[in-house]
């Protein structure tokens with residue numbers, strides 16, 4: 001029987017002098033109170049944060065981490081309270097933690113109003129551009145067509161330079177497409193102290209619930225396809241996006257995975273006809289790189305995207321945003337590395353490159369890669385056997 005108890009209490013909202021809105025709760029855990037907060041920029045003057053639903057998913061993650069029963073004394077919606085046990089099961093399974101955690105919400109609130117807007121997070125990567133194309137450029141359905149872009153600061157980007165770059169780019173795109181622009185900051189990362197990739201869906205989608213006064217739809221760009229979806233222990237919460245998002249939806253807002261019917265390569269091909277895409281794509285996860293291009297060209301995400309673009313014969317078009325010289329130096333090794341990968345997106349990139357004649361048979365690369373790793377292991381064994389002081393190269 002689990003005796004530990006976490007209480008989520010004292011939901012507060014306020015309008016700051018600069019017009020930003022702030023929402024906060026206290027997390028009472030192990031005799032201490034910790035504040036968790038969000039700050040929202042871009043809401044119209046007459047719109048407010050309407051419930052404490054945004055705090056539900058992050059606080060549930062924290063309760064799972066500490067294996068504490070959790071009581072939400074704050075006003076979360078009836079839908080969220082109703083789905084609490086299922087969400088605990090899914091999150092707990094993915095994180096390899098207690099999936100039968102007891103969750104209580106003794107005072108849920110009813111929400112009947114739904115705003116007409118639609119919003120999506122925008123980071124200028126392949127998934128974001130695909131979402132913009134599918135849900136704005138090619139969508140004419142009121143209530144479904146995007147009305148706002150969103151940039152979250154909930155742990156995805158660690159460097160200040162990268163954060164500013166993503167925000168600046170999103171503002172430019174929002175202005176160009178005549179969309180509203182919302183940005184949200186939070187201390188969630190400091191409070192959770194959990195791996196981002198294992199928790200990103202819960203973090204990013206929680207923000208949607210701060211925006212129910214302007215939006216009844218929230219699109220979360222998918223990483224994986226429906227085919228790869230499932231609930232199992234994993235390094236990436238995205239595998240269960242199509243299952244988690246309906247469970248995090250309420251009467252006020254529908255959360256939806258967008259792009260799950262397309263593979264990564266298919267989405268990359270789909271965005272090629274967006275005007276000026278070759279000058280604006282930003283996929284890089286090497287946030288500290290010092291080059292002049294916005295993408296370093298050599299991190300795993302840059303390489304996967306460049307190889308895919310190369311297979312489509314479109315890499316030259318992206319010369320303004322990728323360090324292609326650096327990619328050229330890294331390319332062969334990268335192809336070797338992904339030849340033995342079990343990740344669906346890397347398998348797809350390798351197969352695509354092979355079909356385009358950019359890579360030899362997988363077995364050839366795997367044999368080479370195995371050889372390289374064997375030499376590295378041998379070097380490491382020899383080095384560790386040397387007396388101290390002689391271990392440096």
Ligand SMILES: [Zn+2]
Pocket residue numbers: 283284285286295296297298299300301302303
């Ligand atoms: Zn990169």
